[in-house]
Amino acid sequence: MKSSVSILIVDDEQMMRSLLEKILVREGYKILTAENGVEALELLQAQKIDMVISDIKMPRMNGFELLKVLKEEHPDIGVIMMTAYGDTYTVKDALLLGADEYITKPFKSHEISLVVERAYWRLVSIGKVQADSP
Numbered sequence: 001m002k003s004s005v006s007i008l009i010v011d012d013e014q015m016m017r018s019l020l021e022k023i024l025v026r027e028g029y030k031i032l033t034a035e036n037g038v039e040a041l042e043l044l045q046a047q048k049i050d051m052v053i054s055d056i057k058m059p060r061m062n063g064f065e066l067l068k069v070l071k072e073e074h075p076d077i078g079v080i081m082m083t084a085y086g087d088t089y090t091v092k093d094a095l096l097l098g099a100d101e102y103i104t105k106p107f108k109s110h111e112i113s114l115v116v117e118r119a120y121w122r123l124v125s126i127g128k129v130q131a132d133s134p
Contacts, residue, residue: 002028005120005129006047009033010040010054010066011082016105020053023109024116037061041069050129051078051119053112056090064097071098076128078119 007029009020017033024031032047034040038060040052052070056063063081070077081094084105094102100122101115124131 002120003030005050005123006030006032007051007053007116008040008043008047008049010035010037010052010058010063012036012055012058016055016082020112023112027113027116029116037063037066037069040066044070044074049074049077050123051080051116053080053082053116056081056083056094057085064093067094067097067099076123076126078123078128080115080119 007024009017009031011017011020012035014035017035021031021033032043032049034043036058037054040054043049054063054066067079067081070079079099080101080103081099082103082105083090083094091102100119103112103115120129123129
């Protein structure tokens with residue numbers, strides 16, 4: 001069930017974290033937030049996380065560095081990368097490093113909902129979470 005799915009939003013911009021939290025809470029997900037990769041990794045040690053939505057450009061530890069650690073230490077966590085720099089190379093790099101999905105900023109609320117939904121169904125398909133009952 002979506003209410004049992006925890007999503008960690010990692011972005012250095014408070015406004016973006018708040019916006020994503022508002023959208024995804026409305027969708028029924030449990031939300032945690034961190035302002036950089038270092039803080040995200042600390043939360044991962046203390047909390048059960050099913051999915052991470054991370055910006056790429058952040059201080060202390062950027063999204064690519066965080067993605068590498070996630071795929072090495074937490075390979076079952078779904079990862080969605082966000083970037084304001086949606087050039088082909090950035091997207092390709094994120095996918096090659098193991099991101100499940102990506103989204104380019106700015107985005108509309110229904111676009112992030114769709115991307116998260118796709119990542120959610122990937123988690124269901126590998127048995128990491130239970131699907132919502134009809």
